[in-house]
Amino acid sequence: xxxxxxxxxxxxxxxxxxxxxxxxxxxxxxxxxxxxxxxxxxxxxxxxxxxxxxxxxxxxxxxxxxxxxxxxxxxxxxxxxxxxxxxxxxxxxxxxxxxxxxxxxxxxxxxxxxxxxxxxxxxxxxxxxxxxxxxxxxxxxxxxxxxxxxxxxxxxxxxxxxxxxxxxxxxxxxxxxxxxxxxxxxxxxxxxxxxxxxxxxxxxxxxxxxxxxxxxxxxxxxxxxxxxxxxxxxxxxxxxxxxxxxxxxxxxxxxxxxxxxxxxxxxxxxxxxxxxxxxxxxxxxxxxxxxxxxxxxxxxxxxxxxxxxxxxxxxxxxxxxxxxxxxxxxxxxxxxxxxxxxxxxxxxxxxxxxxxxxxxxxxxxxxxxxxxxxxxxxxxxxxxxxxxxxxxxxxxxxxxxxxxxxxxxxx
Ligand code: GLU
Numbered sequence: 001x002x003x004x005x006x007x008x009x010x011x012x013x014x015x016x017x018x019x020x021x022x023x024x025x026x027x028x029x030x031x032x033x034x035x036x037x038x039x040x041x042x043x044x045x046x047x048x049x050x051x052x053x054x055x056x057x058x059x060x061x062x063x064x065x066x067x068x069x070x071x072x073x074x075x076x077x078x079x080x081x082x083x084x085x086x087x088x089x090x091x092x093x094x095x096x097x098x099x100x101x102x103x104x105x106x107x108x109x110x111x112x113x114x115x116x117x118x119x120x121x122x123x124x125x126x127x128x129x130x131x132x133x134x135x136x137x138x139x140x141x142x143x144x145x146x147x148x149x150x151x152x153x154x155x156x157x158x159x160x161x162x163x164x165x166x167x168x169x170x171x172x173x174x175x176x177x178x179x180x181x182x183x184x185x186x187x188x189x190x191x192x193x194x195x196x197x198x199x200x201x202x203x204x205x206x207x208x209x210x211x212x213x214x215x216x217x218x219x220x221x222x223x224x225x226x227x228x229x230x231x232x233x234x235x236x237x238x239x240x241x242x243x244x245x246x247x248x249x250x251x252x253x254x255x256x257x258x259x260x261x262x263x264x265x266x267x268x269x270x271x272x273x274x275x276x277x278x279x280x281x282x283x284x285x286x287x288x289x290x291x292x293x294x295x296x297x298x299x300x301x302x303x304x305x306x307x308x309x310x311x312x313x314x315x316x317x318x319x320x321x322x323x324x325x326x327x328x329x330x331x332x333x334x335x336x337x338x339x340x341x342x343x344x345x346x347x348x349x350x351x352x353x354x355x356x357x358x359x360x361x362x363x364x365x366x367x368x369x370x371x372x373x374x375x376x377x378x379x380x381x382x383x384x385x386x387x388x389x390x391x392x393x394x395x396x397x398x399x400x401x402x403x404x405x406x407x408x409x410x411x
Contacts, residue, residue, distance in 0.1 A: 003079045006317055010333075015028075024405065032058060038052070039051040039127060041123045056077070057137055058100045059099045062404045064135055065138070067087035067102040071107055071149075073107065086335055088397070090335040092396070095400065140342070148172065150170045153167070176352060183220045189224070189309060193285060208230070213237065214257060217311050236273075280304060287311050295317065295324075297319035310333055330389065331389065332389055
């Protein structure tokens with residue numbers, strides 16, 4: 001099953017609960033615009049490489065289009081289309097005034113030098129500069145992109161339109177970004193995990209957590225939950241997993257990764273396990289924070305954790321979702337669990353536009369408030385309608401977009 005078909009299944013479950021008309025379903029499922037562009041850039045060798053870049057602008061009924069930019073070899077139009085729709089529901093679940101979009105370039109950033117990545121990024125901006133901007137569509141980091149990439153985007157955009165820091169978010173703090181944005185996705189994952197534990201009547205202290213992925217989201221999630229006195233028993237990255245039943249020293253792992261170009265390879269603070277073994281670990285909370293589609297019909301039965309928090313986008317396939325429902329596993333869905341990133345992006349955009357700085361305490365406070373409110377609304381809807389947290393989150397998000405579509409009119 002391809003990625004966008006999978007998300008449409010989740011959409012349909014919510015649309016049925018909301019009793020949406022066929023007309024509204026078609027309006028909400030069809031992307032407003034999908035572009036594919038050639039991205040040609042000179043390599044350090046002097047040769048010219050050609051890549052394919054995408055931007056899918058799914059829906060802007062609630063505000064300007066918003067969503068990350070992914071650099072990964074497996075990026076294709078279907079994946080970007082599905083991630084763009086997720087952004088529409090995500091911004092609506094947390095009730096921030098944006099629509100949803102996503103972009104990407106099919107490339108492996110590890111094979112390019114920094115200067116090559118810069119040229120590729122600037123070339124992509126050359127190709128799409130008239131399709132985005134502060135009031136139109138605002139890109140941000142996603143898998144394989146960073147604050148540095150966002151700085152190049154802002155700078156290149158400025159060559160066409162002048163100074164416009166709000167044209168992109170997730171920028172470096174020293175270059176029109178804000179403190180608190182980088183940690184925000186992981187912090188948000190942590191906040192809603194704690195809320196869920198409380199709602200389920202479980203103790204927080206000593207809760208055992210396994211986290212797949214040690215990138216921006218995985219590292220900040222691990223740190224937040226460690227600070228909240230949960231026990232992080234396993235972490236992993238592309239080099240494999242590291243398990244320690246009485247708790248990984250998260251600060252040590254962070255230090256190790258920082259000193260080894262972001263990688264855990266060679267980390268001795270835990271027994272080596274595979275990524276497959278990590279997903280099946282005996283723990284309280286499993287947090288997939290890396291690639292999509294990692295929990296499938298093939299491995300869902302083996303999962304022992306009673307709680308799964310989707311820090312990555314689309315880590316659970318619809319087939320696995322059915323297995324988890326049958327096993328009574330609680331799944332906290334991506335469009336709520338990882339919405340902290342785009343929420344802090346909104347704070348960055350607001351501050352850029354006001355030429356004003358909030359400071360990190362206010363950023364954290366507002367983030368906690370917004371995610372806390374969204375979690376409560378999803379929880380209440382899930383209880384009152386007797387639906388899963390995923391269906392409740394989709395109902396909240398899809399319902400808000402449908403309402404804005406009716407209010408704004410379509411002709
Ligand atoms: N890429 C992130 C996401 O999937 C953040 C998007 C944003 O900040 O616009 O939610």
